[in-house]
Amino acid sequence: MLIRKLAVLTLFALPAAFLSAENSNQHPQPYQLKKLADSFAFTEGPASDPNSSIFFTDIPNNKIHIYTSEGELKTFLKGSKGANGLAFDQSGKLIACLGSAGAVASIDQDKNIKTLACEYKSKPFNSPNDLWLTPEGGIYFTDPRYGRRDNLPQDGEHVYYLPPDSSKAVRVIDDMVRPNGIVGDTKRNLLYVADAGAGKTYRYTPKPDGTLENKELFVKFGSDGMTLDSRGNLYITNKNVMSFNPEGRQILTIETPQRPSNLCFASEKEKKLFITARSSLYCAIMENKLYSFTVNDIDSNPTALCEYQGKVILIVNVASKCGFTQQYADLQSLYEKYKDKGFTILGFPANNFANQEPGTNAEIKNFCTTKFNVTFPMFSKISVKGKDIHPLYDYLTDKNQSGENAHKITWNFNKFLIDRAGNTIAYFGSKTNPMEEKIIQKIEEALQE
Incomplete structure (x- = not known):
């Protein structure tokens, strides 16, 4: 087994873009991309073992490598029979699509290869490509042919x-041009399959016997490999990595120097997304998205929310002509009580309800400072709902992005409490x-945390 210590070769810091327009819908990029290793021929099939080490394939060189959680690169298997997509079953055994062997097989720690399936109706498979394992031990796999x-x-x-x-394999999809990436969502009983040949990704409902029903077009993008996070967001590999929430709306793009082929998260914490891309292996370190936003303050100066990292934050959409406007006084009292203990309030004027914030930023600033002596940070007027919703509030109100405490804005003076790590930990309504x-x-x- 070959072992060599890897240094981080390249660090791509990708800062959030400034939001120059009040209601810009530009999506920031909450990640840093590291190149972990290169000089391969064509990388594919990343899969995380129980110890968060990443197994991946180099198809033309006929090898399976491991990038360990300690940062070592090891060659796990030579002569891998064109191994492509990989996954680990419930027992920790590696399952692989062996493209050149036309088989799906298991590989144990002693590198013994056991064929699980190699034909359909007495004819060999084309070239098994990617796979997804059900919790019960079933295997869905795609069988295209490249070259x-x-x-x-x-x-x-x-x-x-x-x-x-x-x-004995069962054919469950027979109407695609060239299927490739495949992944399942056990929480929601869904299976996603990319038709790379048609440039589309579909979603199905698996039945108890493994057959599929309720086919629906999910997005008009094909994909090589795919993965899901715990919130049901789908990550596909196209020209770059793209992520879509369960409703099919794109929420993230991860730009990679080389075209990506496949990807996987290293653990349930989902802080590291490993990406195979042509000759290299990358890792996207997923930072808390809240801190990736840059917003304009009340004087139109760009302010990065990462400036508030480590503080407890109360984010409030405010208005000057609302029945709850008197809450400005209580917000200021709250701010003064805890500001020296690592707490702050961020006020975002919004005119989404009954035209109750019609003024300019200068008028809003004058109103809240002269009438309520506000000294907590105030920001330029934005939209907190609808088609022109600001990206920050798109994030705060979407459970697929900010978690179970996300909430749609119901009126002025809705409040989100953010902990020191940038997580939304509570929502409070106007009343x-x-x-x-x-x-x-x-x-x-x-x-206290």
Whole structure:
């Protein structure tokens, strides 16, 4: 087994773009991209083992490598039979699509290869490419053909399901041009399959017997490899890495120097997204998205929210002509009580409700400072709902991005409490006064962490 210590070769710091327009819908990029290793021929199939080490393939060189959680590169297997997509089963055994062998196989730690399936109706598979394992031990896999396409063993390029403890595969999709990436969402009972040949990705509902129903077009992008995060957001590899929430709306782009082929998260914490891309292996370190936003303050000066990293934050959409406008006074009292303990309030004027914030930024600043002596940070007027929603509020109100405490804005003076790590830990509606005990208690708990 070859072992060599890897230094980080390149660090691509990708800062958030400034939001120059009040209601810019530009999506910031909350990640840093590191190149971990290069000089391969064509990398594919990253899969995380139980120890968060990443197994990946170098198809032309017929090898499977490991990038360990300690930062070492090891060659796990030579003569891998064109191994492409990889996954680990519930017992920790490696399952691989062996493209040149036309098989799906298991590989144990002693590097013994056991064929699990190699034919359909007595004819060899074309070239198994990517796979996804069900919790019960079933295997979905795609069977396209890249390179020479004459004399295909099968009558087309299809998708199969191998039931647990069976060597007889069932064809479950037969109407694609060239299927490739595949991944399942067990929480929502969904299976995503990319038709790379048609440039589309579809979503299905798996039935108990492994067959599929309820086919629907998910996005008009094809993909090589794919993965999901715990919130059900799909990550695909196209020209770059793209992420879509369960409704099919794009929420993130990760730009890679080389075209990506596949990807996986290293652990349930989902802080590191490993990406194979042509001759290299990359890692996108996923930072808390809140800190990636840059917004304009009340005087139109760009302000990066990462300036508030490490503080407990209360984010409030405010208005000058609302029945709750008197909450400005209580917000200021709350700010003065805790500002020296690592707490701040960020006020965002918005005119989304009954034209109750019609003024300019200068008028808003004059109003809240002269009438309520506001000294906590105030920002330029934005939209907090609708088609022109500001990206910050698009994030705060979307559970697929900011978690279970996300909430749609119902009126002025809705409040989001953010902990020191940038996580949304509570939401309070307009009727909850800033000085109420339940807000005070949450703030004090967050300040103690």
